Amino acid sequence: MAPSADFRSDTLTKPTAAMKAAMLEAPLGDDVFGEDPTVIALERSVARRFGREAGLFCPSGTMCNQLAIVCHTRPGEELIADRLHHIYQYEAAGYAFHAGLGINLLEGDRGRPTAEQVEAAIQPDDPHKPPSRLVVLENTCNKGGGAVYPLSEAQRMQALCRERGLRLHLDGARLFNALVADAEKALSAQGSASGESPSEALLAEVDRGAQAWGAAVDSISVCLSKGLGCPVGSVLIGDQAFIDAARRMRKRFGGGMRQAGILAAAGLYALDHHVARMADDHARARRIGQALAERPWVKSLRPVETNIAIAELHPDRPMAAVLAALSSGGVEAIDMSPTLLRFVTHLDVDDAAVERAIDCLQRVP
Ligand SMILES: Cc1ncc(COP(=O)(O)O)c(C=O)c1O
Incomplete structure (x- = not known):
């Protein structure tokens, strides 16, 4: 049987031959001494792309989020987030462990709280709180x-945060997926652009979106190891003073890496070569979503906006049986809960893998 078509996560991708070549050729130095030219180039490139002063290369998205949480707050304060957010669901209560914070959880629409919800959650000036x-x-x-967070809502959130003295951090693990989805929408609303090739037009629109998002929040964590297809790494961006503080904190966390340029080179390569192609991942996820929606054992499908398709199974349909049936057909997906089945498209699943998944889904009784 052909190797399995693995849709469990976009973190599964292996570096391409061209990415590996870029990694092997990268000039290196000791980054804790501030002497790795490739790390410096990556940090500057991501910061510039979002119009921010500085960047910090970290081993993981979790570390970027945790550094941001620690550097924006003091122990005994509180952060406001959505119940579905990674920082709450999957970072082992790092906000409490590292930063000594409480958490105030909101129920947004698919993980997207509005400015009004946040405003209502801000604690009063009360010694009990x-x-x-x-x-x-x-x-x-x-x-x-x-789910894509609307830029206009982030801008309203920023105005609220400024007025009320709060900081605003964006977990942008999949921000490039969002930028590509927004760019596709903007281009289809504009009709065909003059002169530029479709991917040039898409990338120009992505860059516009990146500048706007960079201006809308205090800090962003951007992952390289998800849709961008790198083996390791995330970049935290913000203003210089914030990144200086995060760099010291990264050292405390043990995240200072030496000849890390070999990893940063993958990031530079991906930012040049793997952004426009995310549109293909999104189209593939939509196809899988359609196939899921047609299954009698699927109760509902979350709107497929980017590279993730999540279906809710009927409660009488055991998740384990569905996963096993898919797996025996050479297709891997993942359970997000006892009833939520997730497929993620990425660099290592092509159209043939999607055909196989659709075929296999149609055979699951
Ligand atoms: C939304 C989101 N944020 C942060 C992370 C953390 O990234 P890492 O696995 O690199 O720590 C993930 C990982 O899947 C994620 O999905």
Whole structure:
């Protein structure tokens, strides 16, 4: 049988031959001494792309989020986030362990709380209450099914945060998926652009979106190891003073890496070569979503906006049986809960893998 078509996560991708070549050729130095030219180039490139002063290369998205949480707050304060967010669901209560924070959880639409919901959650100035200090957004929201957070809502959130003295951090693990989805929408609304090739037009629109998002929040964590297809790494961006503080904190966390340029080179390569192709991942996820929606054992499908398709199974349909039937047909997906089945498209699943998944889904009785 052909190797399995693995849709469990976009973190599963292996570096391509061209990415590996870029990694092997990268000039290196000791980054804790501030001497790795490739790390410096990556940090500057991501910061510039979002119009921010500085960047910090970290081993993981979790570390970027945790550094941001610690650097934006003081112990005894509170952060406001959605119940579906990664920082609440999957970071082992790092906000409490590292930063000594309480958490105030909201129920947004697929992980996207509005400015009104946040405003209502901000604690009053009362000695019984922890001061609300930080709002976290997640774009796209993984557990929300790759839901795209609207830029206009982030701008309203920023105005609220400024008025009320809160900081605003974006978990942008899949921000490039969101930027590509927004760019596709903007281009289809504009009709065909003059002169530019479709991927040039898409990338120009992505860059416009990146500048706007960079201006809308205090800090962003951007993952390289998800839709961008790198083996390791995330970049935290913000203003210089914030990144200086995060760099010291990264050292405390043990995240200072030496010849890390070999990893940063993958990031530079991906930012040049793997952004426009995310549109293909999104189209593939939509096809899988359609096939899921047609299954009698699927109760509902979350809207498929990016590279994630999440189906809710009928309660009488055991998740384990569905996963086993898919697996025996050479297709891997993942359970997000006892009733939520997730497929994620990425660099290592092509059209043939999608055909196989659709065929296999049609055979699951
Ligand atoms: C939305 C989101 N944020 C943060 C992370 C953390 O990234 P890492 O696995 O690199 O720590 C993930 C990982 O899947 C994620 O989905």
